[in-house]
Amino acid sequence: MKDFRQEISETSGWLSKIGADPSGGMTRLLYTKEWLDAQQALKQAFEAVGLAASYDAIGNLSGRLQGSKYPDQVILSGSHIDTVVNGGNLDGQFGIEAAYLAIKYLKETYGTPLRTLEVISLAEEEGSRFPYVFWGSKNVVGTANSEEVKSICDKAGVNFVDAMQNAGFNFPPKNQSPRTDLTAFVELHIEQGKVLETEGQTIGVVTDIVGQRRYSITLQGEANHAGSTPMSYRRDTIHAFSRICCESIAKAQAEGDPLVLTFGKVDPKPNVVNVVPGYTQFTIDCRHTDQETLERFTQQLETDIQRICAEMDIVPSIDLWMDEAPIPMDKQLVQNIVHLCESQRLSYRLMHSGAGHDAQIFAPHVPTVMIFVPSIAGISHNPAEKTAVCDLSEGVKILAQTLYQLAYQE
Incomplete structure (x- = not known):
């Protein structure tokens, strides 16, 4: 040809x-x-x-x-x-x-x-x-x-x-x-x-073509002084985010291919050096070729977010704004x-x-x-x-x- x-x-x-x-x-x-x-x-x-x-x-x-x-x-x-x-x-x-x-x-x-x-x-x-x-x-x-x-x-x-x-x-x-x-x-x-x-x-x-689930997650804690607030008194949303991120990625790695998980945007507030972040918004993007696996895995993520936040006195808001099935x-x-x-x-x-x-x-x-x-x-x-x-x-x-x-x- x-x-x-x-x-x-x-x-x-x-x-x-x-x-x-x-x-x-x-x-x-x-x-x-x-x-x-x-x-x-x-x-x-x-x-x-x-x-x-x-x-x-x-x-x-x-x-x-x-x-x-x-x-x-x-x-x-x-x-x-x-x-x-x-x-x-x-x-x-x-x-x-x-x-x-x-x-x-x-x-x-x-x-x-x-x-x-x-x-x-x-x-x-x-x-x-x-x-x-x-x-x-x-x-x-x-x-x-x-x-x-x-x-x-x-x-x-x-x-x-x-x-x-x-x-x-x-x-x-x-x-x-x-x-x-x-x-x-x-x-x-x-x-x-x-x-x-x-x-x-x-x-x-x-x-x-993989299915995709995308989330916007908001964590509401309490902003406070970085020097005078003891660690045990804090409602630190970045600490909560870090736990969510680390646990979720570890579970994604254990699940294996073709599942992929991405924390693509993190926006803490007030986002300054000397204040405990009392508010953090972040995104999650999860993809898989099997709908049942995608649903099971992301439902577990949601459960983990609720559990971690409850342990840390953080109020989560979970918005699943994209839910595309595998094709x-x-x-x-x-x-x-x-x-x-x-x-x-x-x-x-x-x-x-x-x-x-x-x-x-x-x-x-x-x-x-x-x-x-x-x-x-x-x-x-x-x-x-x-x-x-x-x-x-x-x-x-x-x-x-x-x-x-x-x-x-x-």
Whole structure:
């Protein structure tokens, strides 16, 4: 099959300039000028290779190659065009580039498919500008809640709806139904971890996307003088936090892979050197591929927090604000990709995704699969995000062959 390295470099070259930070990195936030410029540039690229390009109401961009026999059966591939602040130029963007190059190659090599092929540049996944994630994919499958975004603003105070309308988009009509023409969704993505690189493997075939539970925990104790308050009299919320953190991480380590547990933000008050911290807020992020294990483990965490706080005369408040179930990929699509890798003697591994992706939004509604390529040193959401172009090319090859099977074969 064709070597895609040169086309990947060329495509990434012009697309990565849009939203590039002069000091390095990439910032392309939903409904900003950089975001709109990138979508417009992709629209021109889609049209230049003979794809019918169009936006939906909220700004998802599609490029379609109409099928000859089953035009209403759509094989969809792509990813999100938005980035985190000062991120890299592969997360999301590469999945769009890959789908575009794969469909371009299939059109040039095999002509019109039996089923419609569509590359999609999803409007938003990251939640980097507004506190809402998967706005693009949720609108495609009909699970977006417009009421949830009407009152939210970015850090500059810009309202979500105003930003959307200023970019030329709006909410879908209330009587618009979710898409029912999708027969498969395939997302190619960098791993954002270092398993593939460490194991010397080229392709990751994703079997599951982890479930996630996220908490905001508040501990209320008593602020007091650091010099005149004896240790036995203190209601020290940082001491309570440290016990919770140490016990929980020890239990996570004992539980073992694939469970992961992160204490990502800690905010003590008054946060000065000479006052016992009487208030601390912190976050917990727990992930696992099995729902029962995720629930059991996090329920134990909650019980431990209550016990530790009771022992220390601390009042806890536990807010479980994200509860996303694990999402399995389609078993047949997974097996198809495994067969492709084996037939080409390509090094691969079956693996789960520890990060969230648009594929998890599509999977409950349409057969879905993800393909990973290695991330150098596992770095992502960072200007240093990088994958060897030879690995990117192998990913596009597997994607193109997968799309060929789905769209060109009976």
